[in-house]
Amino acid sequence: MTDQMLKDALEGIADRAEPVDGMAERALKGARRRRTVRLSGVASAVAVATAAAIAVPIAGQPDGGRTLAGPRDGTTANTAAERALARACLRNGPPAGHMGQDRPDIGKARDFWLLVAVKENRRHLALVGGTSGFVLCSGSDATGNADLPTFHRWTKAFEGALSVDAIGHLQAASPKGVRDDGHGIVFAVAGRVKPQVSRVQVTWTGGRTVWATVDNGYYIAGTPGRRIPDKGATGPMSDGAMKDEDRKVTSVTAYTAGGGVVDRWRAGPGEGGMFFHEDCPRTTSTSLC
Amino acid sequence: MNRQAREDFTQFVAARSARLIRTAYVLAGDQHAAEDLLQTALTRTAARWRHVRGDPEAYVRRVMYNEQISRWRRRGRESAMADVPDLAVADRSGEVDLRLALQRALLALPPRKRAVLVLRYFEDLPEKEVALILGCSVGTVRSQTHKALTRLRDIVPDLATRLEFAGGAA
Structure with a gap:
């Protein structure tokens, strides 16, 4: 049977595999770090930029944006540099799902644009999106994206002037493009605004306030953070356990060019730590979903 | 957790x-x-x-x-072919040699083609399930399987005369 021969050959290859010990422990450690990176971490690239607690616009100040239910379309084409940054954030391929799987339903890399970014000292914090969803990106000129580009779907058509679409923690990258000690993270907030919004201000616990970069209906802001020893960890995996610095978004405020407040989101109980719309069906959070 | x-x-x-x-x-x-x-x-x-x-x-x-x-x-x-080993088979009539050649040919396949074969022949999964896992259509699974088997025959010409794969007779 030819199918059987093929199966036997594959079994023969599999027989070469040697058992591995300690994989669960390493996976659990990796998962903790990954959670920190993914949830908290937009920011390495932006870490420096936001260290001064201000966002540095690189794509120009908003011109009022446009009415958007989703990402901008191709009529507002990126410049060559913006396309290069988008490609770098996507690591030259389409983003993957959270399982690393291909997602043909979300399109190809060329279907994603740079929507808005903060860039400083060769590092960047960016929102790259398409019609179906977006990717948060923290990286540098050298690394592109410090983490694997992960797709998140646009799921909320917003009625107000402001939509908080993502609150994330990203892995930080160093200015030279080399990842730092792995403990640097970026707390990031990104979303959409209506045309009347010119400025967006994000406030985290502890009072840190950052003016977001707003461009063509999108905004993004970040502030640097660290992973810290988890002294409360218990059990066999507690040795060396790390956790994200505790910092949550407390409010996001949208202003007109004249300084008037047109919309404001305030975190409710349990909100502000990390959020993507796709999590809505599984969360009790209401104001964000 | x-x-x-x-x-x-x-x-x-x-x-x-x-x-x-x-x-x-x-x-x-x-x-x-x-x-x-x-x-x-x-x-x-x-x-x-x-x-x-x-x-x-x-x-x-x-x-x-x-x-x-x-x-x-x-x-x-x-290109996975960069690592294609010398596939000369010492004893072309030998079952062991042929199996080893087939194994080496499988390892020389690009990962996507190899993954399709692994899912189909190692995991014994139906095409529909393979398509689900790989996030592609059943038609793509079939075409990838066919191409992978064709590639195997290209790498190990001896297989073409020894085997008739499900993906197409030699």
């Missing part, structure tokens, strides 16, 4: 890792790459442990397949 979830995950890995590393090896082609692939898949699984429904092993396998293909894609689809 709370203590109970950690214990559940640890027990799951202890019970299934021996089987999973075999699949990882077939996909990745060597021990080091297999360990790295499985570690990545387990880390992703641990991170999503609360949300994993059904059999976690199926979840891990799915992550492994997609991760392996993604790695290949990110590396710019580097």
Whole structure:
């Protein structure tokens, strides 16, 4: 049977595999770090930029944006540099799902644009999106994206002037493009605004306030953070356990060019730590979903 | 992840890792790459442990397949043929030699084609399920299978006269 021969050959290859010990422990450690990176971490690239607690616009100040239910379309084409940054954030391929799987339903890399970014000292914090969803990106000129580009779907058509679409923690990258000690993270907030919004201000616990970069209906802001020893960890995996610095978004405020407040989101109980719309069906959070 | 979830995950890995590393090896082609692939898949699984429904092993396998293909894609689809070994078969009438040649040819396939064959012939999954795992259509699975088998025959011409694959007679 030819199918059987093929199966036997594959079994023969599999027989070469040697058992591995300690994989669960390493996976659990990796998962903790990954959670920190993914949830908290937009920011390495932006870490420096936001260290001064201000966002540095690189794509120009908003011109009022446009009415958007989703990402901008191709009529507002990126410049060559913006396309290069988008490609770098996507690591030259389409983003993957959270399982690393291909997602043909979300399109190809060329279907994603740079929507808005903060860039400083060769590092960047960016929102790259398409019609179906977006990717948060923290990286540098050298690394592109410090983490694997992960797709998140646009799921909320917003009625107000402001939509908080993502609150994330990203892995930080160093200015030279080399990842730092792995403990640097970026707390990031990104979303959409209506045309009347010119400025967006994000406030985290502890009072840190950052003016977001707003461009063509999108905004993004970040502030640097660290992973810290988890002294409360218990059990066999507690040795060396790390956790994200505790910092949550407390409010996001949208202003007109004249300084008037047109919309404001305030975190409710349990909100502000990390959020993507796709999590809505599984969360009790209401104001964000 | 709370203590109970950690214990559940640890027990799951202890019970299934021996089987999973075999699949990882077939996909990745060597021990080091297999360990790295499985570690990545387990880390992703641990991170999503609360949300994993059904059999976690199926979840891990799915992550492994997609991760392996993604790695290949990110590396710019580097040619696996760069490592194609000398496939001269000492004794072309020997069953062992032929099997070894087939194994080496399988390892020389690009990861996506290899993944299709692994899912079809190693995991014994129907085309529909393969398509689901790889995130493509059944038609793509069929075409990839055909191309993979054709590639095997190209690498090991002896197979063309020895075997009749499901993907098309030699």
